[in-house]
Amino acid sequence: MKKYLIVLLAVTYAVISHASIAKTYEKQRPPRQLTDEQAANAAANYKKYCTLCHGENREGHVNDHAPSLRSKSLFESGVPHAILRPLSYGREGTPMGGYLDEVGGPLTLDEAWDLTYWLFWQSGAERIKLSEDPVKGDVKRGEQIYQQNCASCHGQDGEGITAPALGNQSALAHNKDEFIRYAIEKGRQDTPMQAFENVLSAEDIDNVTAFIRSKASGWKQEKMPLRPIPTPDQYVVNPQNENPDWELSEGRYVTSEQLYAAMQTKKKMVLLDTRVTSVWQRAHIEGSIPFPYYSNLENRVKDLPRDAQIVAYCSCPRAAADYIVEQLEDMGFDNTAVLYEGIFGWMNKGFPVTRSE
Ligand code: HEC
Numbered sequence: 277m278k279k280y281l282i283v284l285l286a287v288t289y290a291v292i293s294h295a296s297i298a299k300t301y302e303k304q305r306p307p308r309q310l311t312d313e314q315a316a317n318a319a320a321n322y323k324k325y326c327t328l329c330h331g332e333n334r335e336g337h338v339n340d341h342a343p344s345l346r347s348k349s350l351f352e353s354g355v356p357h358a359i360l361r362p363l364s365y366g367r368e369g370t371p372m373g374g375y376l377d378e379v380g381g382p383l384t385l386d387e388a389w390d391l392t393y394w395l396f397w398q399s400g401a402e403r404i405k406l407s408e409d410p411v412k413g414d415v416k417r418g419e420q421i422y423q424q425n426c427a428s429c430h431g432q433d434g435e436g437i438t439a440p441a442l443g444n445q446s447a448l449a450h451n452k453d454e455f456i457r458y459a460i461e462k463g464r465q466d467t468p469m470q471a472f473e474n475v476l477s478a479e480d481i482d483n484v485t486a487f488i489r490s491k492a493s494g495w496k497q498e499k500m501p502l503r504p505i506p507t508p509d510q511y512v513v514n515p516q517n518e519n520p521d522w523e524l525s526e527g528r529y530v531t532s533e534q535l536y537a538a539m540q541t542k543k544k545m546v547l548l549d550t551r552v553t554s555v556w557q558r559a560h561i562e563g564s565i566p567f568p569y570y571s572n573l574e575n576r577v578k579d580l581p582r583d584a585q586i587v588a589y590c591s592c593p594r595a596a597a598d599y600i601v602e603q604l605e606d607m608g609f610d611n612t613a614v615l616y617e618g619i620f621g622w623m624n625k626g627f628p629v630t631r632s633e
C-alpha cells in the first residue's frame with residue numbers, strides 16, 4: 277500500500293513539474309479592427325500582390341515555398357512585426373520582396389498596416405504575449421539538434437530548401453527569439469512544419485533557437501536612394517541591332533548562357549524584371565525594366581515593341597515571369613522568352629547584375 281502511495285506521489289510530482297516546465301502564454305489584446313473600406317482594400321491588395329506565391333486562400337506553398345499566411349501560430353505570435361516587416365522590406369536574397377513605397381512600392385505604410393491586420397483577422401488567431409528577452413541555450417548542442425531535425429527542409433546553413441531561410445539576415449533582424457521559439461514549439465498548422473513540443477525537450481528547443489540566433493550578424497535595413505524608373509523610350513536595348521536567334525526550350529525558356537551571349541553580342545531585346553519593384557531597385561540584370569507581375573497590362577503593353585525580343589525573368593525562378601509572358605502571348609506578342617534559372621540562378625552562375633550603390 278505504502279509503496280503504491282509513493283509511486284503515486286512520484287507520478288503526481290513528475291506531472292506537476294513537467295507542467296511547470298511547459299511554457300504558458302498570456303493572451304494579448306487584439307489589434308485594431310479595420311473599417312469595411314480598409315478591409316476591402318486590404319483584401320484587394322492581397323489578391324493582387326500576394327496570391328501568386330502565398331495562394332488565393334493564404335494557404336502558402338503555391339510558388340517558391342512561400343509560407344502559409346493563415347497558420348494559427350504565426351498570427352498568435354507574429355502580429356504586427358513578423359508580418360509587417362517582411363511585407364514592407366522583404367527578405368533579402370529570397371523571392372520575398374518588399375512592398376512598401378519607401379523601397380519601391382506599391383504599398384503605402386497605412387496599406388501595409390491594414391494588410392497586416394487583415395491577415396490577422398482572417399486567420400482567426402488570438403494574439404499571445406511573448407517575452408522580448410533573448411532565449412539562452414547551448415549553441416553547440418542546438419546545432420546538432422538542427423542538423424538532425426531541421427536541415428533537410430531549412431538547409432544545412434539555414435539557407436532554406438523547401439522551407440523559409442532561417443539564417444536569412446533580414447528575417448533574423450525582424451524576428452525575436454521567442455517568436456522563433458514559438459514556431460518551433462507549436463509548428464505551423466496545415467504546413468509541413470510540425471510542432472516540436474512533444475519531440476524535443478523544452479531545453480533543446482531553447483538550444484536550437486540559440487543556434488539559429490547565433491547566425492545573426494546585426495543586419496539593418498539600409499536606406500537607399502531609389503533609381504529612376506526607365507521610361508518607354510529606354511525600354512529596348514540595342515534598338516538598331518538584330519534580335520537574338522536562339523532555340524527556346526519548351527518554346528519558351530532561355531538559359532543564362534544564351535541570354536548573356538545575346539547581351540555580349542548586343543542583340544536587340546527588352547528585358548522585363550517581373551518581380552516587385554523594390555528588388556529591381558536592389559539588384560537587376562543590366563538594361564532590364566521593372567515590369568512587376570501585378571502590372572496593369574492593358575496600360576503597359578502599348579509601350580512594348582512587338583518586333584523586339586522580350587525576355588522576362590524573376591527570382592521565383594519562373595512563376596512571375598511565366599505569368600507575364602503567358603498574358604503577353606495571349607495579346608499576340610510572338611517574340612517572348614523566360615530566363616529559365618531566374619535571376620538567382622543567373623547570379624549563381626556568376627553572371628553580372630547592377631546593384632544599388
Ligand atoms: C519537413 C520539413 C521541415 C522540417 C523537418 C522542419 N521545418 Fe521548420 N518549417 C517548415 C516549413 C515548410 C515552414 C513554413 C511553414 C509555413 O508555411 O508557415 C517552416 C517554418 C519554420 C519556422 C518559422 C519561420 C518563420 O519565419 O515564420 C521556424 C522558426 C522553423 N520552421 C524552425 C524549424 C526548426 C528549428 C526545425 C527543427 C527542429 C524545423 N523547423 C524543422 C518545414 C520544416
Ligand code: HEC
Nearest residue numbers: 325326329340342343359362363367370371372436440441
Ligand atoms: C514571388 C513570391 C512571393 C510573393 C509575390 C509574396 N511573397 Fe511573401 N514570401 C515569399 C517567400 C518565398 C517567403 C519566405 C522567404 C524566406 O524567409 O525564406 C515569404 C515570406 C513572407 C512572410 C513571412 C512569413 C513567415 O512565416 O515568416 C510574410 C508575412 C509575407 N511573405 C507576406 C507577403 C505578402 C503580404 C505579400 C503580398 C503583398 C507577399 N508576401 C508576396 C514569397 C512571396
